[in-house]
Amino acid sequence: MDMSQYLEVFIDESREHLQTINEQLLELEKNPDDVAIVNEIFRSAHTLKGMSATMGFEDLANLTHQMENVLDAIRNEKISVTPELLDVIFRAVDDLEAMVVSISEGGDGKRDVTEVVAQLKQIEKGDVVAVPQKSNSTYEQTYEQTYDEFEYTILKQSAEQGFHSYEATIKLRSDCLLKAARVFMIFEVIEQIGEVIKSVPTVEMLEAEQFDDQFVVTVVTKVSQDELQKRIMKVSEVEQVIVQRVNLHRSTEEEKTTETKHEQKEEQQAVEQAVEKKQEAQEEKATGKQVSNKTIRVNIERLDVLMNLFEELVIDRGRLEQISRELNNPELHETVERMSRISGDLQNIILNMRMVPVETVFNRFPRMVRQLARDLGKKINLEIIGAETELDRTVIDEIGDPLVHLLRNAIDHGIETPDVRRAKGKPEEGTVKLKAYHSGNHVFIEIEDDGAGISREKVLKKAISKGIISEQNAANLTDKQVYELIFASGFSTADKVSDISGRGVGLDVVKSTIESLGGSVSIDSEEGVGSIFSIQLPLTLSIISVMLVEIQHEKYAIPLSSIIETAIVKKEDILHAHNQKVIDFRGKVVPLLFLKDIFEVPVVKGDDDFLSVVIVRKGEKMAGLVVDSFIGQQEVVLKSLGNYLTSVFAISGATILGDGQVALIVDCNALIK
DSSP: OOOGGGHHHHHHHHHHHHHHHHHHHHHHHHHHEEEEHHHHHHHHHHHHHHHHHHTTOOOHHHOOOOOHHHHHHHHHHOOOHHHHHHHHHHHHHHHHHHHHHHHHHTTOOOOOOOOHHHHHHHHHHHHHOTTTTTOOOHHHHHOOOOOOOHHHHHHHHHHHHHHHEEEEEEEEEESSHHHHHHHHHHHHHHHHEEEEEEEESSSHHHHTSSSSHHHEEEEEEEOHHHHHHHHOOOOOOOEEEEEEEEOOOOHHHHHHHHHHHHHHHHHHHHHHHHHHHHHHHHHHHHHHHOOOOOOOOOHHHHHHHHHHHHHHHHHHHHEEEEEEETTTTTHHHEEEHHHHHHHHHHHHHHHTTOOOOHHHHHHHHHHHHHHHHHTOOEEEEEEOOOOOOOEEHHHHHHHHHHHHHHHHIIIIIIIHHHHHHHHTTSSSSSEEEEEEEETTTEHHHHEEEOOOOOOOHHHHHHHHHTSSOOOOHHTTTOOHHHHHHHSSSSOOOSOOOOOSSOTTHHHHHHHHHHHTTTEEEEEEEEEEEEEEEEEESSOOOOEEEEEEEEETTTTEEEEGGEEEEEEEEEGOOOOETEEEEEEEEEEEEEEEEEHHHTTTTTOOOOOOOOOOOEEEEETTTTEEEEESSEEEEEEEOOOOOGGGGGOOOOOEEEEEOSSSEEEEEHHEEEEHH
């Protein structure tokens, strides 16, 4: 069978299971005695193993199998959870993630995992308690048989009528080709001498060959334990059979635990059939049957194509609106208006389809924070708030690295060591909060720590020594302006450089990346109390609202997100300060920037007595952009200028207007900077 058609589903499912394993391992570290967490990890690992084996990725399946053995030993209380044990399992998960990445990039998923496998085997052997009837066997049981109340009642009633209840763990040879046929023959043999009460995996899964090479059946019979074992062993390609009596003498508490385990097993089986259900949905659709599945995975490239087509529609919509105004035809006007409303709704749907929860970025951080805290000898509590907040997929792809920089710096340079925190009267455990929330057409992401804060004196001293600022100007800076200095290229307040280093390393990259996304980053800090880094990002990058303006006979678009307001200014109201033309705007001195000079627009018409000014803001800074006239607000499609025009100053892209003209989109951040 051609498995390539299922590769994409396999990769997506594998990533989800690995993420679940990562999250649950962190929970297990906090609650090492919680068997429910171990069961959750085991289910994901077991499903991943089965999927990998089915797809033919043996290295992936083998490593997961070895990890599964350790988890099985933990949940059966043969070994206990320790930080060292978790370190090894985390390393195994890293290798699994690397294999999945390799497969997603077209590789074969092979990787040298000899060392980590040896460590897992050592852990498994370390405190293993010998199990009756298995001590001399190389067989490793993966499944455990559990019973719900109904099955338990049948077993008890059978015992009262003189029947024996056995659990037969059956292992087929690894080279067995027709596993389903062998299972059928085994069931035939059993039914000649007794009755099968339960099987794990289920009969349906056994028939579909959705198991590796072993399964467990519960049998009610009057023959002896040895006789049952001999009968099953007569079936060819059966490698081993282990028969045990079912223990029917359980306490009330154990019965409750059994019911819970049974529910967990059912959940496991549901997860194991996830890929199969997706395949069945495709088949049902092809045969015309009703598809009950309510969700579907769509390749992001298809959404990009859909978005590009819709952007062309927006351009044509603008053209139709312009023609409608020129012709002044009521029927045409009504039709265009209706089309505009429908396309607006369509736009919202398409944009929402591209929205992804920031959780997809945030969920990699708990593991990173744990490792950093261990490396630095610090105690860190990471709180994640608002992980369900959604952002455009394009933005999501870009913000991961900036957030990693900010978190690493908060932990390394912000949070103090436990002894220093004790001396300051703080809890030994430092807190880092990662928070996301919507506000208007923007998403804000904040990284807050309760560490040492930023030292004004230390920052100024470093900035002066680096030549970033003069001593004379340093005295006049506000705290906010001082904090902004740490975004200068190469700036760092670290006393020594390490692979983690101090707050400041990479922050110039953070700032430039965020600004390239049309966002901004600001800092608020109090020495000895902590710091907050706040990132503001646009919800989407593809369709934006702009103010269209005219400069001579050229049209430009200024993003509404940067505009405070527009104003008409008399020429005599223009002032001069430090050789710069400025205006008094609501009590603040705002510098004027003449766009016709900046963009070197050929002068066709003379100046008027009044200036049209667009007041824009970036953080605390403002500027007045002088244009010739305002055209009005419009939604436009943001198009890249391409690789040939990558370094055009103060232009972030272009758009095609309704009349077919191209309008350049002004980058207000670059102008203010």
